[in-house]
Amino acid sequence: MVGSTWSGSSWPHHLVVRKTISRLAKVPGRGLASAPARGDGANLYSAMPSMHVGWSLWCAYAVWCALRASHPRSALLSWIFPLGMVTVVLITGNHYVLDIAGSTVLLGVSIAVRRIVALGLFRG
Template identity: 75%
Template sequence: MDAKARSGALAGRVGGRPAALVEAAFLLLVILVFARLHAMVGKDTVAATDNAATLQSVERVLHVDIALAANRWLTEHPAFIQPAVYYYRAYYAVILGVLLWTWIRHGDVYVKVRRVLVALTILVLPVYWAVPMSPPRFALPGVVDIVAAHDIFGAHTSQEIPSGQNLTAMPSMHVGWSLWCAYAVWYALRGSHPRLALLAWIFPLGMTAVVFTTGNHYVLDVAGSVVLFAAAIAAATAWDRLTERRHEARSEAQSTPHDA
C-alpha cells in the first residue's frame, strides 16, 4: 500500500467502511459517554435490593429461580472456576477482536453491525436508570461471588454492597454484548459459510452459563438482554433506512439539472 492509499484508509472511506481514525474517534466517544452515564445510574441501593427481591419472587413463580443452584454447582466443581472467571473477564477482548475483524475483512457489513452495537450500548442506559438491580452475589443469601473470590485482577470478595457500586444487573450486558459478537460474526459469514456462522452463537450461550454460575445475574436478566438486543437490531435497521433515504435524496438532488 502506497502513502496515498494509507492516507485514504486512515482519513477517508475505504471499501464501504469508515476511515480508521474517524471510526476509532467515534467509538471512543461512545465508550466515554457510556462510561460517564453508566457511572451515574444504579446508585439507589434500597431500590436495587427491592427490585432484586421482586425479581426473585417472579422467578420462583415461573420456576426459573436457578441462580443459587447454578452458583453452588460451580463452587462444587473447582476445576471450572478459573476458566469461568477468564471467560467472564475476557469478553472485552472478543468485542474488540470482532470489531477489528469485521472492519478489516468484512467492510460491507461493518457499518450495519457497528450500528447494532452502538444502539445496544445506548438503549441499555435508560433501563439501568429505571430499574436498578442488585445481582445475586449481593441480594441472594448463599451465593458466592466467584469472580471476586478468584479474580485475575485481584479484587476481593464480599457479600456487602461496596459504597458507590453500580447496581445494574438488569439486563446482563455481558450476555448482551456477547450476543452482539455472535450476531456480527453470523451476519458476516451467513452467506459464505452458513454452518461456521452458526457456531458463533456458542459464545453467548457460554456467557449465559458463566453469569449464572458466578452469581452475577438472574434468568430474567438474560431474558432482558435478549429483548434489548432485539430492540437494538430494530433501531439499527431504522438507522440504516434513514441513512439510505438521505443518500438517495442527496443523489437525486445532485443529478437534477439546475437552471442557469
C-alpha cells in the first residue's frame, strides 16, 4: 500500500489525484479503462457488493457457527476479521459504505435462504 501510494502505480480509483497517470489504465483490459459503463471508462458499480467484506463476513460466520456451542467467547473473536476488512476497504478507498452494506445484505439473504431450504419450507 505504501509503495503504490507513493509511486502512484495502482492507486484505488477513489483516491486518484488529478493529472496522475495510472499504469493500469495504460494496459488494455485492466483497471478502470476496461470498464464500459461510462464514457470516461469508469464503472462506478463494479465494486458492488464488496466481496472483500462479503468473504470476510462469511468466514467469520462459519467460524462463529463452529465455535459458538463449545467456545462462545472465542467465537466472538471471529468478528474482528470483517471489522478489520471494513476498515481497510474504507480507508484505502476501494469501496463505498453502500458496497459494504450490499455485501452484508447479500450474506443475510444467503443465510436466510439456506435456513429455509434446510427446514424444508422450500420444495422446488
